[in-house]
Amino acid sequence: MPQTPALLRVLTVVSAGILPLVGAGCRTSDTAAEPSAAGSPASSTVPALDAPVDAPADASLDAGGPVEPAEVARVEPQVTPDQAPVAATSGPAHGTHAGSEPAPAPASSQASGTSIAAAAAWEWSVIGSSREGRAIEATTFGSGPLRVYIVGNIHGDEIEGLGTMDVLPWILGHGPVGALATTRIVRDVNPDGTAARTRGNAAGRDLNRNWPATNFMPRASTGPAPLSEPETETLHEDLVAVDPHLVIVFHSSPRGPFVNYDGPAVGIAAAFVDAAIASESRWTLVPDMGYPTPGSLGSYVGVDRQVPILTIEFRRGQSPELVLAAAVEGVTAAVERATLAK
Numbered sequence: 591m592p593q594t595p596a597l598l599r600v601l602t603v604v605s606a607g608i609l610p611l612v613g614a615g616c617r618t619s620d621t622a623a624e625p626s627a628a629g630s631p632a633s634s635t636v637p638a639l640d641a642p643v644d645a646p647a648d649a650s651l652d653a654g655g656p657v658e659p660a661e662v663a664r665v666e667p668q669v670t671p672d673q674a675p676v677a678a679t680s681g682p683a684h685g686t687h688a689g690s691e692p693a694p695a696p697a698s699s700q701a702s703g704t705s706i707a708a709a710a711a712w713e714w715s716v717i718g719s720s721r722e723g724r725a726i727e728a729t730t731f732g733s734g735p736l737r738v739y740i741v742g743n744i745h746g747d748e749i750e751g752l753g754t755m756d757v758l759p760w761i762l763g764h765g766p767v768g769a770l771a772t773t774r775i776v777r778d779v780n781p782d783g784t785a786a787r788t789r790g791n792a793a794g795r796d797l798n799r800n801w802p803a804t805n806f807m808p809r810a811s812t813g814p815a816p817l818s819e820p821e822t823e824t825l826h827e828d829l830v831a832v833d834p835h836l837v838i839v840f841h842s843s844p845r846g847p848f849v850n851y852d853g854p855a856v857g858i859a860a861a862f863v864d865a866a867i868a869s870e871s872r873w874t875l876v877p878d879m880g881y882p883t884p885g886s887l888g889s890y891v892g893v894d895r896q897v898p899i900l901t902i903e904f905r906r907g908q909s910p911e912l913v914l915a916a917a918v919e920g921v922t923a924a925v926e927r928a929t930l931a932k
């Protein structure tokens with residue numbers, strides 16, 4: 591893989607020692623779990639892949655961290671995948687709101703550990719809890735006029751994007767996004783699903799089908815009514831309060847990496863893809879998922895409310911380095927494009 595300037599930029603940051611040692615990989619595919627797709631979304635809208643579907647073995651989830659490139663500084667893991675949704679709230683930072691500026695590095699940091707400590711010390715506030723009582727956390731950073739809303743995880747078996755959450759606020763906050771936008775990130779709206787490695791929440795509900803969109807359909811997998819789940823209720827309240835100009839939601843798929851969008855977002859989605867291609871040439875734009883998604887965030891936010899929303903499908907099992915590179919470059923380009931369009 592050629593090392594492009596964009597990837598080098600991210601790897602430089604990673605080399606400074608802020609890569610979270612969070613594994614990535616999932617058991618089941620996104621499409622296989624789609625209730626109406628029968629595992630065979632319309633292939634005409636799906637980008638052809640030159641590699642086989644490669645949902646990895648679950649070993650990476652329990653291995654304590656990814657294989658790292660030689661230039662990445664080795665540090666003791668701050669959190670493990672299983673601890674990630676709750677570990678960051680332990681200690682004095684629990685329940686507090688981070689300010690609009692990135693957290694300062696503790697004075698006791700080691701040379702290469704300064705940024706590690708800064709990223710690890712990032713403060714998340716608890717905005718609600720899951721069915722099983724796990725914390726749903728959010729943070730806000732930046733000072734720009736564009737209001738951006740990022741959901742780090744919604745399907746518990748698609749945790750590639752979740753692996754970026756320990757450092758993404760720190761990196762984005764120190765780059766153009768910090769100046770252009772005020773960004774809200776909800777780390778994981780489905781902590782029960784993440785803990786169990788299931789797509790749905792503890793009640794088996796798909797939290798991306800439980801929204802008060804005009805196309806909502808009550809089913810066992812989507813809930814008896816929109817916002818019937820504590821997780822979607824929490825996210826909805828926070829989302830409405832922020833009233834974002836742009837929403838970005840992280841998923842992963844064996845068919846990835848690609849960007850799907852709803853609402854007036856084609857230019858923003860294309861900007862994400864163009865930037866992410868610098869780190870991974872297979873990124874593509876997929877205007878239509880190929881199967882219906884009633885009651886989805888995309889339907890509610892994008893179609894009904896006409897707010898641009900990007901569904902980011904990282905490639906299932908993609909290395910944490912490439913996921914982070916695409917997240918940083920893609921979100922930055924999307925925010926820059928949305929700023930121009932605003």
Ligand SMILES: [Zn+2]
Nearest residue numbers: 620745748841
């Ligand atoms: Zn998903």
